[in-house]
Amino acid sequence: MLKVDLSPKISSKKMRVICPPPGKQVRHCKRSAQEAMYPSGRARRRGGFVVAGVFVYTQRFGFGARTRAQQASMRSALRTRGRLQPAFPSSSPSSSHREPAPMNDSAKPDAISVIVIVKNEAHDIRDCLASVHGWVDEIVVLDSGSTDGTQAICREFGATVVETDWPGFGPQKQRALDAARGPWILSLDADERVSPQLRDEILASVKSNGADLFRVPRQSNYCGKWIRHSGWSPDYVTRLFRRDAARFSNDLVHERVIAAPDARVGTLTQALIHYSFRDFSEVLGKIDSYSTYGATQGAARGKRGGLRKALLHGFWSFVRSWIIQRGFLDGKMGFVLAISNAEGTYYRYLKLMLLETQQSAAAKARDAAPESR
Structure with missing residues (x-):
């Protein structure tokens, strides 16, 4: 992801600028391409583009260079002059970054x-x-x-x-x-x-x-x-x-x-x-693990499970996410998310019911042990 510095040396004919609709206030005009792609809730889609302040892009990557060699040369020259910079820091630590130093008892108050x-x-x-x-x-x-x-x-x-x-x-x-x-x-x-x-x-x-x-x-x-x-x-x-x-x-x-x-x-x-979540396999894995933790935690707090509770709470979780919290505005993935929320709630109460059954059976077995001896 690259930031583009608009300077007089770059022909405006090679640029297209998408501005917000008239009357809309822009809090930060100079926003990175990363922020434009992932806005913090203020941006909205207009005509297939994400409007977030001013988003500038070029019709050609090399600002008019016609060959790959010319494009590479142009990008190299612009980096040298500081006109193209990564929107986020490198994923690997560089020599310009300081290593976190070991803390001591006299650490600065804003550390x-x-x-x-x-x-x-x-x-x-x-x-x-x-x-x-x-x-x-x-x-x-x-x-x-x-x-x-x-x-x-x-x-x-x-x-x-x-x-x-x-x-x-x-x-x-x-x-x-x-x-x-x-x-x-x-x-x-x-x-x-x-x-x-x-x-x-x-x-x-x-x-x-x-x-x-x-x-x-x-x-x-x-x-x-x-x-x-x-x-x-x-x-x-x-x-x-x-x-x-x-x-x-x-x-x-x-x-x-x-x-x-x-x-x-x-x-x-x-x-x-x-x-x-990266994919649905990860969604299913977390539904399984989180519902197990939730059932264990609920049993420790005296909560009761059951099939009826699993169905009712699961259905309510879907209604809350999809309708009350307007998940339908998130499109098909909003629907999928509502379903996964409902599944997590459903299985949490089912697992709680199973824990109660197992604990009850274990208690009966302990009570019957002295009589058998």
């Missing part, structure tokens, strides 16, 4: 520690860490048994990698929080990316002392489709906070950040990019 929990995330973790490398002070990764090279990738970015078991999402993130040493914590998942705009807002926010926790809007991609409705947008998550102002819940799944009673809560405006 930021990034925490990530992983297992076999080699397909995602590189882009995640590349989005924070060079501007945070510490990266802490808790790995629960990766076998795909995830740990090696994390160490390329200077991360502190801690190998551990898997107690569940909430307890694992609390472990990562305890291992971090910076006064500010930025909690990320491996499938999330911090955009340059969000980076700048984070750095300004930790210096302003305006709040102790910050809610961040999240823009999510579902199997290649950016979801604008369905309860996913706006999707505010608390990811930036002072380490002494919050902790993670003990939930096995769908963990929460619990703020201290006197903590001040703020809200950021720039979106956290979230690639939630």
Whole structure:
């Protein structure tokens, strides 16, 4: 992805400029091509194009060069003069980036520690860490048994990698929080990316002392489709906070950040990019694992399952996502998302019913054991 700097040396005949409709206010006129492709909820589709500020592109990649050699030469010359730059930093750490230094007890008050929990995330973790490398002070990764090279990738970015078991999402993130040493914590998942705009807002926010926790809007991609409705947008998550102002819940799944009673809560405006699911195989895998965690957690809290509850709650989950939260505006993928939400709820209550049956049978077996002896 490239940024194009419009200078007088480039003929305007080779450019087409798409501007927003008259009367529409544009908050940032100079927006990157990456932001234009993945807007934070403000852009809308007009005539097949994504309108997000001013999106400039060329009819020919080489600004008029007619051969591949001429195009390559032109791109090389423009890079040398600084007119073409990547919209996002390189996925690999470069010599211009500083490695996160080990934290000490006298860390600066606005130092930021990034925490990530992983297992076999080699397909995602590189882009995640590349989005924070060079501007945070510490990266802490808790790995629960990766076998795909995830740990090696994390160490390329200077991360502190801690190998551990898997107690569940909430307890694992609390472990990562305890291992971090910076006064500010930025909690990320491996499938999330911090955009340059969000980076700048984070750095300004930790210096302003305006709040102790910050809610961040999240823009999510579902199997290649950016979801604008369905309860996913706006999707505010608390990811930036002072380490002494919050902790993670003990939930096995769908963990929460619990703020201290006197903590001040703020809200950021720039979106956290979230690639939630790559394909339907991943969707099915998470439906299975998350419904198992949810059933186990529900049984521990005394919830009851059953076929009737599974059907009713599953149906309500679909209605809420597809109709109430306007998932129909997300097209066919909005419908698919509503179905997958319903499936997750349906199987959670079925698994809870099965757990109750198994626990009841085990209790009867224990009661019958003394009589048999």
